[in-house]
Each structure stands twice: as structure tokens, then as C-alpha cells.
Amino acid sequence: MTEREGTTTRTVHAGGHRLRALTGDRPTGPLHLGHLVGTLQNRVALQETHRTFILVADLHMLTTRLDHLDELEMNIREDVLGNLAVGIDPDKATIYLQSQVPETAELFLYFGMLVSVSRAQRIPTLKDKVRELRIARPSYGLLGYPVLQAADILLMRADAVPVGPDQSSHVELAREIARTFNGRFAPVFPVPTALAPLGGTLPGTDGSPKMSRSLRNTIDLFDDEAAVREKVMAMYTDPTRLRATDPGHVQGNPVFAFHDAFNPDPDEVADLKARYVSGRVGDVEVKGRLVDVLNSILSPIQQRRRDLLADNPLIVEDVLRSGAKQAQMEAADTIRQVRAAMQIDSFD
Numbered sequence: 001m002t003e004r005e006g007t008t009t010r011t012v013h014a015g016g017h018r019l020r021a022l023t024g025d026r027p028t029g030p031l032h033l034g035h036l037v038g039t040l041q042n043r044v045a046l047q048e049t050h051r052t053f054i055l056v057a058d059l060h061m062l063t064t065r066l067d068h069l070d071e072l073e074m075n076i077r078e079d080v081l082g083n084l085a086v087g088i089d090p091d092k093a094t095i096y097l098q099s100q101v102p103e104t105a106e107l108f109l110y111f112g113m114l115v116s117v118s119r120a121q122r123i124p125t126l127k128d129k130v131r132e133l134r135i136a137r138p139s140y141g142l143l144g145y146p147v148l149q150a151a152d153i154l155l156m157r158a159d160a161v162p163v164g165p166d167q168s169s170h171v172e173l174a175r176e177i178a179r180t181f182n183g184r185f186a187p188v189f190p191v192p193t194a195l196a197p198l199g200g201t202l203p204g205t206d207g208s209p210k211m212s213r214s215l216r217n218t219i220d221l222f223d224d225e226a227a228v229r230e231k232v233m234a235m236y237t238d239p240t241r242l243r244a245t246d247p248g249h250v251q252g253n254p255v256f257a258f259h260d261a262f263n264p265d266p267d268e269v270a271d272l273k274a275r276y277v278s279g280r281v282g283d284v285e286v287k288g289r290l291v292d293v294l295n296s297i298l299s300p301i302q303q304r305r306r307d308l309l310a311d312n313p314l315i316v317e318d319v320l321r322s323g324a325k326q327a328q329m330e331a332a333d334t335i336r337q338v339r340a341a342m343q344i345d346s347f348d
């Protein structure tokens with residue numbers, strides 16, 4: 001048994017096998033500190049207790065990035081290396097590429113019959129995406145985005161889905177689909193639950209509530225020391241404070257949110273906050289300490305990436321090959337049950 005977020009989460013099924021966790025990233029670009037706090041640390045812990053699947057959602061990229069497909073290979077590579085560098089162990093967790101498990105598309109098609117158009121249109125992230133990415137004519141495929149995600153989750157028969165709050169409406173849809181399928185055909189799927197991130201949501205360097213690539217307010221896991229320094233020194237702080245002797249605001253100040261998230265010395269953070277509020281420390285000192293803290297967190301991650309690649313330059317290929325094999329086995333098993341339940345296996 002483990003305790004998470006105040007609720008008890010079992011780690012074994014009634015039937016005795018380990019519970020399954022599944023999560024994934026869209027390969028949009030390098031992983032950043034927001035990913036570390038929001039999901040990567042969670043995954044590293046989960047791989048010890050759960051049968052863990054991490055998928056690289058390249059098919060999901062087709063819903064919004066058809067004109068950026070040339071970046072896909074590099075972004076997939078970065079995503080896999082990022083996961084490995086923060087401590088995902090491919091002997092414990094299965095990392096796989098969504099497009100290498102074609103049963104995903106088959107299950108997506110079946111699930112498409114179980115979701116009404118109006119239900120899919122009500123998913124809040126659809127409107128957000130259309131607005132943020134200024135999509136003039138949303139595709140049929142984009143409407144299916146959360147249905148495809150449900151196919152990811154249920155194809156591996158996952159019980160737990162560690163994702164940020166922005167994804168909870170998608171997990172909710174996966175739960176509905178699992179219940180509908182199980183009730184109408186046969187009990188093939190566990191009803192998955194979302195697991196909230198352990199570390200909360202990290203703000204962006206510009207002070208917006210969320211660190212995000214599209215807002216260009218990230219500090220990336222593989223930014224070198226100079227880049228980290230430059231980004232931290234340019235970080236948004238307290239706009240009302242003109243001199244180090246002015247009393248400053250800690251609340252809503254991302255520099256302190258970062259100290260809270262990453263500084264291992266709570267006494268130092270408390271001291272910096274007290275001096276900031278009473279006008280006895282300058283932004284340069286507070287930021288300088290943050291640069292040191294971040295570099296001490298990032299440098300072992302970056303070292304691990306170098307070691308992994310030095311040890312095996314084809315590590316990404318190897319991890320994805322063995323991940324695909326494992327995921328394909330699970331997928332074949334699920335699809336066989338699904339086709340039998342739906343009686344579309346008569347001539348198999």
C-alpha cells in the first residue's frame with residue numbers, strides 16, 4: 001500500500017498482479033522543469049510500485065502539428081533521453097512510441113463509436129487548443145484527441161494515469177468509455193483513475209501560472225549553466241520593487257516559487273523571503289542562489305544523459321525497440337478480448 005495525495009492507492013489488483021500506470025508526452029520539444037515537477041518525478045517513483053508504461057504520443061502530434069513533422073524524430077529522441085536522464089529505468093518501465101503499436105488506432109476506431117459528437121465537443125481542452133493555436137478549421141482528428149488518449153490508456157489496461165490537472169477531462173472520458181464498453185460488451189477494462197502530480201504546477205519564468213513551451217517561458221532540462229543563468233536573471237519578479245531596499249512581494253513571485261520547488265534548504269528560503277519582504281536583499285542575490293540550486297539539480301541529469309549516450313549511442317533505438325515489443329504484446333491481448341467482446345472476431 002502507498003499513500004498518495006491523501007487517498008489510499010492500492011498497488012496490487014484483487015487478482016494479485018501489480019497495478020498498471022500509464023502516462024505519456026506529446027513530443028513537442030525538449031523537456032523542462034515544469035515536466036520535472038509535474039510528471040517526471042512522479043513517474044520515477046511509480047516505476048517502483050506499478051507496472052509502468054510511458055508512451056511518446058507521436059500520433060497525437062498529428063492533430064495539431066501536421067506542418068511540423070520534420071521535428072518529430074528529434075523531439076521523440078529528446079523525450080526518451082529526458083525520461084531516461086531523470087531516472088526512468090527501461091528495465092522497470094516500458095517506454096514506447098505510440099505509432100509502433102497500431103492496435104492503438106484500431107481501438108480508437110471502436111471507441112469512436114461509443115462517444116457522441118456532442119460529448120467530444122464538450123471537452124474543454126478542445127476549445128483551448130483551437131484558441132491557443134489559432135486553428136481556423138479544427139479537424140475530425142483533433143475532435144478525437146481525447147478518444148485517442150483513452151485508447152492509449154485502455155489498450156495497456158492501465159489503472160492509474162499520472163497527469164496534470166489540465167488532462168483530467170481526458171481521463172474522465174477514458175473512465176466513461178471503459179464503463180460503457182464493459183457494460184455493453186464484456187468487462188475488459190479497468191476504470192482508470194488520474195493521479196495528481198506530487199509537485200504541483202510550476203509557473204513560467206515570465207510569471208504566467210504554467211511553464212509551457214508554447215509560451216516560451218521554460219527552463220529546459222538540458223539547458224547549460226550559461227543558459228540557466230541568463231533565463232533566471234531575466235526572470236519576472238516583483239514589478240513594484242525598484243530597489244533592493246524596497247519591501248518586496250513573495251506571493252506570485254516565480255523566483256520564490258522556484259526556490260520553494262527546488263531549493264533543498266528550507267531555512268535559506270525562509271531567510272531569503274524574510275529579507276526580501278523587508279527590503280534587505282536584492283533580486284540579484286535571490287536569483288544568483290536560484291541559479292546555483294537549479295544547476296545542482298540539472299547537472300546530474302545532464303551528466304546521466306551524457307553517460308547513457310557514451311555507453312550506448314543507440315540507446316533511444318534500443319529502448320523503443322524493446323518497449324514496442326512489450327507494448328505490442330499487451331495490445332494484442334487487449335484487442336483479442338475487445339474483438340471477441342464486440343463479436344467482430346467471427347472469421348479470425
Ligand code: TRP
Nearest residue numbers: 022023024025026057149152153
Ligand atoms: N495528452 C497528453 C498531454 O498532452 C499526452 C498523452 C497522450 C497522454 N496519451 C496519453 C497522457 C495517455 C496520459 C495518458 O500531455
